[in-house]
Amino acid sequence: MRAQSKRYKESAKAVTADKVYTLKEAIAILKKLPQPKFDAAVDLHFNLSVDSKKSDQMVRGTVVLPHGTGKKVRVAVFCKGEHERQAREANADLVGGQELIDKVAAGFLEFDCAIATPEMMKDLSKLGKVLGPRGLMPSPKTGTVTNDIVKAIEDVRKGKVEFRVDKQGGVHLSVGKVSFSEDKLLENASRVIEALNEAKPNSVKGKFVKTLSITANMNPGLRLEA
16 A cells, blocks of 8 residues: 655645535635645546446536636547638647547547547547547537537637546546635536536436545545535
8 A cells, every 4th residue: 555645644634534525615625735746636526326337327428617627638639621720720739530540549649638520430430449438539419529620629628528427436527726716616616516416317316426525636535515
């Protein structure tokens, strides 16, 4: 087991392990904890009462964070012709058709979001085993398969992020950086919690969110009211 740092132990003293905090209380505490030398990400961790093996209990969607994630998002756009010009003018980081698909197939994955036009999906589907597990496969449900390339890129730049339940029933999503003000973190986190609850499948009865916590990189988590 990895030894805990002196800074982590100091942080742990400020957190009551079995206490359930309000979101506002938790964010205030996180901001006051001793921080690492980098601008740590603040994440929400949900444990949902779903069976991810059942198609009618799949939880997936997008949410626009009012204040973004604080992270520069590298956008790859798979398209051809006129759409390539539009994507470049919208400042996409990577743009291309079959040549970009071949590059990814060869192991290139230096991007955080993938957008594709509908005509590209037949060829792009061959990369499902590469992009799918990393949450990078474009989908009409998340607005990343579209002919409106410019709007899709703008949405991502504004703070649009995707969430998807994993095999263990968990959803993990960044809501900003420790350097954000308490108000900005509160607004971002509140919007994510709202979007997650709105995504509750009709087939799930009773309590949807079993547990919820908020963490900052390299610091202990705080349990939240779910």
